[in-house]
Amino acid sequence: MDKIVDWFxxxxxxxxxxxxxxxxxxxxxxxxxxxxSVIAAVVAFVMGSIVGVCRTLPSPLVRRLxxxxxxxxxxxxxxxxxxxxxFVLPELLPRDIGMWLxxxxxSNFYTAAFGLGLFTSSRVAVQLSAAITSMPRGQKMxxxxxxLTTRQSYTNVLLPMAYRIVFPPLTSELLNLIKNSSVAxxxxxxxxxxxxxxxDSYTFQTFQAFTAATLIYLVLNITIxxxxxxxxxxxxVPGMLVAK
Amino acid sequence: MFSxxxxxxxxxxxxxxxxxxxxxxxxxxxxxxxxxxxxGTVLALMRLSGVWPLPQIAGAYVNFVRSLPLLLxxxxxxxxxxxxxxxxxxxxRPIPIDPFLTALITFSLFEAVFFSEIMRAGIQSLPKGQVAxxxxxxxxxxxxxxxxxxxxxxxxxxxxxxxxxxxxFQDTSLVYVLSLNDFLGIAGKIGQRDGRLTEMYIFxxxxxxxxxxxxxxxxxxxxxxxxxxx
Numbered sequence: 155m156d157k158i159v160d161w162f163x164x165x166x167x168x169x170x171x172x173x174x175x176x177x178x179x180x181x182x183x184x185x186x187x188x189x190x191s192v193i194a195a196v197v198a199f200v201m202g203s204i205v206g207v208c209r210t211l212p213s214p215l216v217r218r219l220x221x222x223x224x225x226x227x228x229x230x231x232x233x234x235x236x237x238x239x240x241f242v243l244p245e246l247l248p249r250d251i252g253m254w255l256x257x258x259x260x261s262n263f264y265t266a267a268f269g270l271g272l273f274t275s276s277r278v279a280v281q282l283s284a285a286i287t288s289m290p291r292g293q294k295m296x297x298x299x300x301x302l303t304t305r306q307s308y309t310n311v312l313l314p315m316a317y318r319i320v321f322p323p324l325t326s327e328l329l330n331l332i333k334n335s336s337v338a339x340x341x342x343x344x345x346x347x348x349x350x351x352x353x354d355s356y357t358f359q360t361f362q363a364f365t366a367a368t369l370i371y372l373v374l375n376i377t378i379x380x381x382x383x384x385x386x387x388x389x390x391v392p393g394m395l396v397a398k
Numbered sequence: 399m400f401s402x403x404x405x406x407x408x409x410x411x412x413x414x415x416x417x418x419x420x421x422x423x424x425x426x427x428x429x430x431x432x433x434x435x436x437x438g439t440v441l442a443l444m445r446l447s448g449v450w451p452l453p454q455i456a457g458a459y460v461n462f463v464r465s466l467p468l469l470l471x472x473x474x475x476x477x478x479x480x481x482x483x484x485x486x487x488x489x490x491r492p493i494p495i496d497p498f499l500t501a502l503i504t505f506s507l508f509e510a511v512f513f514s515e516i517m518r519a520g521i522q523s524l525p526k527g528q529v530a531x532x533x534x535x536x537x538x539x540x541x542x543x544x545x546x547x548x549x550x551x552x553x554x555x556x557x558x559x560x561x562x563x564x565x566x567f568q569d570t571s572l573v574y575v576l577s578l579n580d581f582l583g584i585a586g587k588i589g590q591r592d593g594r595l596t597e598m599y600i601f602x603x604x605x606x607x608x609x610x611x612x613x614x615x616x617x618x619x620x621x622x623x624x625x626x627x628x
Contacts (some may be wrong), residue, residue: 229610230603231568237599245596317471329465334566336467340575347470367470376467 163363170356180366182348183384184374190267190335195328197271202278207308208327209283220279220373227276232337235273240265240341266338276330281323285316318389329375407594408601411585419584420605422498426570431507431513431563435507438513443543445518456514463511468572474506476576497578501570509566516558520551557621565615568606579584581605 165177173179187337208220228236244252255261289312297307339348350367354360444456463471479500480492487493524547530540552559571582579587582602589598 225611226607229568229614231571231606232572233571233574234603234606237586238594240601241595242599249472272572333465333467336469336574338471347473351472351473364470364477368466370472371467371470372462372465393582398572 164357164359164362165366169353171229171352176357176363177348177366178351179257179353180346182372183344183346184370185334186263186338186343186349187332187346190263190270190326190338190343193264193267194271194274194331194335197268198274198331199329201272201275202299203282205275206279206282206286208311209279211284211304216287218276224276224279227273228280232270232273232334232392233340236266236269236337236341240270262338262341262343266335266343267352270331270334271339274327275332277330278324281320281327282316284320286312288319289315304379314393318391319394320391321386323383325379325386329384332374332378333371403596407592407597410599411588413580414588415584417583418579419521420580423567423570423581426498426501426573427563427567429502430444430509430570431559431566433502433506434513434566435517435559437510438515439517441510441514442517445514446521460511460514462509468508468569469575471508471574472501472504472575475507476500477546479503486501489588495567495574497573501573501576502507505566506572509562509569511564512562513559516555516562517551520555520558521547523554524550545623553624557617560617560620561614564610564617568610570615571606 159262164178166175167176169176169179171179173182205220205223208216209219215358230238244255247255258264293311293315296305297311313333317389335345336347336395338345344368350363353363353366357363414614417553420478429456441456441460444452445460447453476497479495483489483493483495484491528546529542532546537545573580574582577583578588585598585602588593
């Protein structure tokens with residue numbers, strides 16, 4: 155028993171950063187991970203919905219543009235995308251705007267959140283447009299026959315159904331998004347993984363630090379999966395093979 | 399916008415970027431894909447075996463690894479592998495291991511989880527009658543798997559396996575955090591040395607894009623080519 159208490163004692167020591175205990179350091183990391191994830195999830199959902207709908211519209215130009223959007227964000231590694239937004243974009247913009255961008259407080263946090271959001275939006279777009287095209291053609295036709303405009307047929311007929319179909323894959327995208335938020339550490343955001351590394355570099359208790367981070371990710375994952383399962387039961391379309 | 403763009407920096411760096419960086423990245427990708435598929439297939443077979451406790455072990459491994467960020471797993475392995483090697487050899491201190499080898503172990507074990515889910519879907523998509531017919535003919539479990547189930551599962555899932563390999567190719571860029579000399583690592587180092595990060599990162603993004611895009615188009619064509627109409 156003493157051994158276990160001893161093993162955990164490192165978490166209650168004052169951290170070298172002077173902000174509190176090491177447990178607190180990790181919780182701050184978790185908080186940043188969650189904040190990045192929430193912003194990124196909103197960005198991914200909004201942009202993914204817009205681009206996903208565009209991919210199914212009749213206009214060839216709109217389709218091609220949204221296709222290019224998806225290919226761009228899908229074929230470049232997330233890490234490289236973050237570098238593009240963080241290091242490259244301010245250099246390419248006109249001087250004044252670039253300078254302003256570099257001086258925005260917490261610019262690395264916002265870059266990570268929006269970069270991760272855009273990266274994930276391409277995946278959301280693919281899922282959503284696949285769901286829309288997987289629906290029976292008759293639905294769109296019936297909507298048109300009833301005299302609905304394209305916009306109305308999307309908001310009243312196609313999308314309410316598509317979002318319900320796409321819910322389970324979006325859940326796993328959300329879990330991916332949370333894991334991917336750790337890439338933010340490459341541009342200096344002390345999210346959960348980085349805060350474990352910081353704790354490690356101050357204390358040399360690598361095992362404890364990484365174990366703590368691992369457990370937190372595990373609990374986070376299990377919690378979100380459980381919550382999403384609950385919601386999934388409510389939104390699953392009866393008669394479709396999504397609910398198990 | 400591009401008035402200060404220095405193409406010469408990129409041209410000068412080309413041999414180093416490709417002969418060392420890209421070779422590292424591609425070698426890591428291909429070997430990790432091969433080992434990942436092998437280990438992933440084993441995991442899938444364990445999960446479907448129904449022999450206690452194999453499905454539980456494989457399932458726990460898959461769910462555990464799947465809920466962790468790859469970066470954390472990379473840090474874990476670069477910390478742990480020298481200690482494991484020490485235990486295995488019985489040496490008095492942790493043994494420094496070649497970073498490429500450590501990266502290969504990490505990516506193989508990590509990606510195996512995703513390959514195993516793909517192989518599991520591939521095996522389950524086959525009609526049950528095939529396995530039953532195999533047993534009825536007197537084949538053993540190994541024979542049924544090796545001669546009937548796995549070849550078909552593998553063939554049907556080849557496009558998905560290759561798509562996962564493209565994801566793996568992009569994921570290997572994360573070894574940047576250990577400042578290894580993969581493609582992105584070298585691009586970053588040269589960019590920092592010459593104060594030309596803009597050029598190097600744009601070029602790196604372009605190269606990653608072209609390779610991934612070309613590969614995914616090729617996979618799409620292969621998919622149309624190999625699809626079995628049922």
